[in-house]
Amino acid sequence: MKIFLDTANVDQIREVNSWGILSGVTTNPTLLAKEGREFKSTVKEIAAIVDGPISAEAVSMKKDEIVKEARELSKIADNVVIKIPITPDGLGATKILSSEGIKVNMTLIFSGNQALLAALAGASFVSPFIGRLDDISHDGVQVLSEIINVYQNYDFETEVIAASIRHPLHVLQAAQIGIDIATVPYDVVKKMVKHSLTDIGIEKFLEDWEKVKNYKK
Numbered sequence: 384m385k386i387f388l389d390t391a392n393v394d395q396i397r398e399v400n401s402w403g404i405l406s407g408v409t410t411n412p413t414l415l416a417k418e419g420r421e422f423k424s425t426v427k428e429i430a431a432i433v434d435g436p437i438s439a440e441a442v443s444m445k446k447d448e449i450v451k452e453a454r455e456l457s458k459i460a461d462n463v464v465i466k467i468p469i470t471p472d473g474l475g476a477t478k479i480l481s482s483e484g485i486k487v488n489m490t491l492i493f494s495g496n497q498a499l500l501a502a503l504a505g506a507s508f509v510s511p512f513i514g515r516l517d518d519i520s521h522d523g524v525q526v527l528s529e530i531i532n533v534y535q536n537y538d539f540e541t542e543v544i545a546a547s548i549r550h551p552l553h554v555l556q557a558a559q560i561g562i563d564i565a566t567v568p569y570d571v572v573k574k575m576v577k578h579s580l581t582d583i584g585i586e587k588f589l590e591d592w593e594k595v596k597n598y599k600k
């Protein structure tokens with residue numbers, strides 16, 4: 384499984400990238416608004432830091448306008464992927480863009496059927512939002528499983544990104560069902576590294592090393 388970071392914060396991206404476990408980044412207008420920076424230059428900076436797909440979202444709603452916007456966004460860097468919400472116009476635009484070699488991450492996916500349509504349109508990635516499903520008392524991980532089952536039946540090449548992740552258990556559950564990618568917020572990826580027994584273990588080893596290090600032959 385690959386880990387993407389779900390943020391537009393370049394400091395967070397640099398930090399997690401330095402751990403050697405990062406394969407991509409997803410942004411959206413909400414995440415970019417939090418940073419208070421110009422959109423294209425932020426995406427360009429992120430794309431230069433991480434060697435992997437960087438999702439930038441198109442905000443046009445009509446097919447032709449989505450295609451135009453996506454073509455512009457794809458010029459920012461070779462590794463930019465265009466996020467497009469699933470709508471009839473979004474599907475139509477995805478079909479055109481994928482035939483041009485422009486990669487699409489079809490977003491705001493909440494059902495197996497939506498994921499099926501996105502794959503048929505040629506999306507390179509689909510992003511089911513599992514946390515938002517849990518928020519309304521649906522089972523986000525169950526929807527992920529449905530999507531995995533459907534894709535395996537037909538050997539679709541579309542990669543599934545578990546998105547809207549709220550806590551480390553979501554990442555573990557996604558990994559257990561064999562998801563391709565999880566896009567994880569910074570605070571969640573930090574929590575994934577931590578374990579209190581690791582901290583206690585390090586403390587004890589360092590304490591004991593202080594006793595050992597001055598022993599003579």
Ligand code: E4P
Pocket residue numbers: 389409410411414490510512514515546547548566
């Ligand atoms: C995915 O690509 C989205 O950016 C993100 O995961 C949405 O998460 P949220 O539901 O926490 O806003």
